[in-house]
Amino acid sequence: MPADITTYFDSDGKLNNEGIALCADALVLDRMEELPKTIREQLEVSAECRKQVMALAELLDQEQVKAEAHPFFDRQSEPAGGWSPILKIAAVLLIGVMIGLAVYVNIDPGQDPDVPPAEVFAQNFERNPFYDSLVGQTLRTGVNGVENVSPGIDEEKSVPVTFEWTGMEETDLFLQLLNNRAELIHNETVTGSSFTYDGSLDPGLYYWRLESEDELVHVGRFVIQ
Amino acid sequence: MPSDKDLLHLLRTDAEAFLKVSQPIVKRVADKFISGGYISAGNREDLVSHINEQLLKSKITQMKAQFTGGSLFTTYFARVLYNISIRYGKKERRYEARFLFDDEASGKASAMAGPLKQVVLNRQKDRFGYLLKLYGKKEGRLVLLLKIILRLNLTREDVLRAFSGAESKEMDELLCVLGTPVENNPEKITDHDLFEMITPWFNRFENRNNTPDALRKWLDYQLNELAVSLNAPPYNAEFDKKTVKLLAEFYFTSLHNDPENESN
Numbered sequence: 001m002p003a004d005i006t007t008y009f010d011s012d013g014k015l016n017n018e019g020i021a022l023c024a025d026a027l028v029l030d031r032m033e034e035l036p037k038t039i040r041e042q043l044e045v046s047a048e049c050r051k052q053v054m055a056l057a058e059l060l061d062q063e064q065v066k067a068e069a070h071p072f073f074d075r076q077s078e079p080a081g082g083w084s085p086i087l088k089i090a091a092v093l094l095i096g097v098m099i100g101l102a103v104y105v106n107i108d109p110g111q112d113p114d115v116p117p118a119e120v121f122a123q124n125f126e127r128n129p130f131y132d133s134l135v136g137q138t139l140r141t142g143v144n145g146v147e148n149v150s151p152g153i154d155e156e157k158s159v160p161v162t163f164e165w166t167g168m169e170e171t172d173l174f175l176q177l178l179n180n181r182a183e184l185i186h187n188e189t190v191t192g193s194s195f196t197y198d199g200s201l202d203p204g205l206y207y208w209r210l211e212s213e214d215e216l217v218h219v220g221r222f223v224i225q
Numbered sequence: 226m227p228s229d230k231d232l233l234h235l236l237r238t239d240a241e242a243f244l245k246v247s248q249p250i251v252k253r254v255a256d257k258f259i260s261g262g263y264i265s266a267g268n269r270e271d272l273v274s275h276i277n278e279q280l281l282k283s284k285i286t287q288m289k290a291q292f293t294g295g296s297l298f299t300t301y302f303a304r305v306l307y308n309i310s311i312r313y314g315k316k317e318r319r320y321e322a323r324f325l326f327d328d329e330a331s332g333k334a335s336a337m338a339g340p341l342k343q344v345v346l347n348r349q350k351d352r353f354g355y356l357l358k359l360y361g362k363k364e365g366r367l368v369l370l371l372k373i374i375l376r377l378n379l380t381r382e383d384v385l386r387a388f389s390g391a392e393s394k395e396m397d398e399l400l401c402v403l404g405t406p407v408e409n410n411p412e413k414i415t416d417h418d419l420f421e422m423i424t425p426w427f428n429r430f431e432n433r434n435n436t437p438d439a440l441r442k443w444l445d446y447q448l449n450e451l452a453v454s455l456n457a458p459p460y461n462a463e464f465d466k467k468t469v470k471l472l473a474e475f476y477f478t479s480l481h482n483d484p485e486n487e488s489n
Contacts, residue, residue: 007293017304021296024304027355040361050359051454057355058348059254059303059459061226068229071294172434189433 005036006129013133015042015049022072023049024056028065031073038128038182045134045216124204125223128180131207134219146210151222158224160198163208165218169193173210173217180205226250233298240285244277250299251276254306254459262461264314272313279309311458346475349455353476356454365389370444371473373419378481379403388430399426416441 008019015023023043026032032040043049136153146165151157163175175195177186185206188195201224210217227235227246235243255272258264264272284305292301357364365386372379384396402422420437428434445466452464455472464472 007295017291017308018293018295018301021300021304023359025296025300027358030358032358032361043359044361044363047450047454050356050450051457053359054352054355054454055457055459056300056304056307058352059257059307060300061250061253064226064229064299065297068297068299070297072296 005038008036008039009129009133013129013131014046015039015052020049020052020056023053024060025065025070025073027053027057028060028062029070029073034073041182121203124180124202126180127205127221128182128207131178131182131209131219131221134209134216135207135221136219146218149218149220151220153221154223156223156225159201160196161201161222161224162194162196163220164194165210166193168212168217171212173212176209176211178207178209180207182207229297229299232302233292233294236285236292236298237289240281243285244280247280247302250302251280251306254303254310258310258314258459261459263458264310272310275313276306276309284309307459314458349472350476350479352455353451353472356451367444367447370440371470372477373403373423374416374444375470375474375477376414377474377477391430395426395429399423402426 008015008022010016019039019042023032023035023039026035035043043053146167148164148166150164151161169192171191173190175186175188175190176184177197178184185201186197186199188197203224205221205223207219207221209219226249232243232247235246251273255264255269255276258272259266259269288302288305292298357368360367365383365388369379369383369387372383379400381393381396381400384391384399403419417437420441424435424437424440427440448466448469451469452466455464455469456462
């Protein structure tokens with residue numbers, strides 16, 4: 001099993017051969033909704049990915065794909081059946097020992113939730129390969145796009161964050177603010193050329209995207225320190 | 226055929242045996258490129274040899290190093306073969322015969338066509354179904370718009386797939402607004418009229434304020450993209466927006482005539 005979602009993307013943030021293969025499996029198995037969200041989003045915005053996945057799916061022997069235990073989709077059922085009784089007892093004992101230790105050293109349950117552990121804190125600044133591939137590109141086809149976009153790429157900001165652009169002022173644009181795990185934080189329909197978000201944002205890397213009715217217009221990335 | 230795990234084990238332990246037992250997969254991929262028209266039938270053996278050469282030369286080593294077990298290995302292997310075949314096709318292809326999907330090839334004529342033609346039509350229909358599924362959250366919206374523009378009968382299910390929050394009363398109103406004039410005057414209702422009729426409903430369901438032209442352009446864009454995907458290797462086809470609509474009609478009509486597939 002791959003360690004994480006980045007296994008399915010290449011350095012440009014596009015689905016690699018294994019990512020395309022996983023999607024083709026999902027298509028044949030009719031398990032598209034079980035794909036990781038980041039991959040589903042990639043498929044939704046990328047006609048090229050849809051083309052590649054469809055082309056691969058039709059090369060496959062459907063009966064064979066359906067007959068195999070799948071390394072991704074069927075992975076959760078494996079440990080339950082695969083653990084021996086000895087391992088199960090060992091796991092229960094280990095959990096018991098850990099609980100005992102926790103009581104013994106009196107771990108403070110009231111840790112300040114606003115101060116994340118260092119590791120989690122660092123994870124908030126990791127780049128998202130999918131959105132990274134779109135950052136800074138001129139995505140809208142045709143002559144009318146957006147320009148003079150703010151925040152600039154990797155600009156350090158603090159709350160409230162004002163998003164600004166020129167061009168397409170007359171068009172309804174849908175602004176989405178996402179964290180680096182591609183989780184939607186805020187969604188807004190904007191008519192004009194700016195929007196100010198005054199909600200709370202933890203320190204980390206954030207992405208924002210502008211979408212018109214027809215297509216993706218812009219993807220940006222900024223940092224909250 | 227060996228199982229997926231057996232094939233992967235062979236890849237890692239015995240390249241020669243791997244090459245031998247994987248020949249059915251190599252030949253199946255080559256045959257798809259031949260039957261799809263991307264590579265001429267006369268080049269079949271040359272293509273198979275080229276694939277095997279590439280596997281021995283570098284691809285087996287690369288697969289060993291790069292495959293992490295995140296998908297079925299057989300699928301990943303087919304993807305590698307697909308890439309090799311495309312490169313071969315680009316270099317060697319002189320074959321100009323193309324698959325044309327036109328009025329004659331559409332569903333209305335297929336009943337009279339021979340079994341081979343029916344097989345080809347069904348393959349195109351399956352490809353179209355795959356593409357729709359790949360739209361994810363936007364599949365319902367696309368299907369609804371296609372059915373509207375094709376003047377096909379709509380159901381509440383169609384509306385719900387596009388707008389999961391739609392209420393029964395609103396759905397019935399939309400179906401009524403669309404149903405009566407289109408059924409009574411199918412030839413007189415233009416696409417322009419249809420987009421004028423449906424845009425207020427789409428805006429209501431989606432909480433947006435789009436123009437009919439914006440909705441029309443969105444569908445137009447998707448039709449173009451569908452055509453590009455349908456023309457991609459292993460096919461050598463010439464779909465355009467008009468013929469994609471014909472295929473869509475064939476697809477939806479086939480689903481309607483085969484209720485077991487209606488949920489797909």
